[in-house]
Amino acid sequence: MAQSLPDLAGLREALRAATSVVALTGAGISAESGVPTFRGAGGLWRNYSAQQLATPEAFARDPRLVWEWYDWRRSVIHRAQPNAGHRALAELERRIVAARGRFTLVTQNVDGLHQRAGSRNVLKLHGDIWVVRCSDCGLAECNEEVPLKQLPPHCSCGGILRPGVVWFGEGLPAKAWERASEASVRAQIVMVVGTSAAVYPAAGLAELGRGAGAKLAIINPEPTPLDVLADWVLNAKAGEILSGIL
Numbered sequence: 001m002a003q004s005l006p007d008l009a010g011l012r013e014a015l016r017a018a019t020s021v022v023a024l025t026g027a028g029i030s031a032e033s034g035v036p037t038f039r040g041a042g043g044l045w046r047n048y049s050a051q052q053l054a055t056p057e058a059f060a061r062d063p064r065l066v067w068e069w070y071d072w073r074r075s076v077i078h079r080a081q082p083n084a085g086h087r088a089l090a091e092l093e094r095r096i097v098a099a100r101g102r103f104t105l106v107t108q109n110v111d112g113l114h115q116r117a118g119s120r121n122v123l124k125l126h127g128d129i130w131v132v133r134c135s136d137c138g139l140a141e142c143n144e145e146v147p148l149k150q151l152p153p154h155c156s157c158g159g160i161l162r163p164g165v166v167w168f169g170e171g172l173p174a175k176a177w178e179r180a181s182e183a184s185v186r187a188q189i190v191m192v193v194g195t196s197a198a199v200y201p202a203a204g205l206a207e208l209g210r211g212a213g214a215k216l217a218i219i220n221p222e223p224t225p226l227d228v229l230a231d232w233v234l235n236a237k238a239g240e241i242l243s244g245i246l
């Protein structure tokens, strides 16, 4: 189903007037950069097992296997460039901030493409694939080596380093979650872009914002469970819709 033009124009008008906006993004916003999504056609979880690759138990069992998968994803992301959708959100932030408003980008993505596109106020709910963390001493540092020389990589303390991402069964970074919740509650508009809204608590931010009075916009070529709550449902690619909004 194509988006209706009044929806796009309505969202554009509402954004022009808004002084507090949250964008919640997922893997779909990076799809146009060539980074695979997790669910849906071509999604990673169709061919790979989340249980065997993205849980603390999987890492304890076979750190090398988990790292092989993350090393491959790092190489895909390393080759990728931010797309029109990432750039449009960075531009939207600049405009809202220039008008003394607040813009918070909450992302479930670990790829860093929002920051590379120029977004400033980014809350990373699921961590960062370019950070490694020691499973023994807890030291966290940026590591952009592609491919990694050693699998699994080791810390100077001798411990095994893990990807600095949030796995299934783990809690979200407390500070990022707190700031994302606060921003959602005070938002006038929450835009939900390129996420299946299947993973909680991240998807709950849209409901939190809506419950506190925000208008909700969904940008996704496919239907999502949040559509029933939305004021605008724009069924097309993020790059197309977001550049159209600007």
Ligand code: OAD
Pocket: 025, 026, 027, 028, 029, 031, 032, 037, 038, 039, 040, 043, 050, 054, 108, 109, 126, 166, 167, 168, 193, 194, 195, 196, 197, 198, 199, 219, 220, 221, 222, 224, 236, 237, 238, 239
């Ligand atoms: P999903 O893979 O679940 O969903 C991607 C969404 O993007 C789908 O709803 C697609 O329809 C949509 N999509 C595809 N192409 C698009 C495009 N060009 N423009 C806009 N939307 C598009 O990804 P997430 O919702 O981000 O967590 O998944 C949430 C979490 O589940 C991830 O952070 C990851 C995953 O398992 C962990 O690994 C812990």
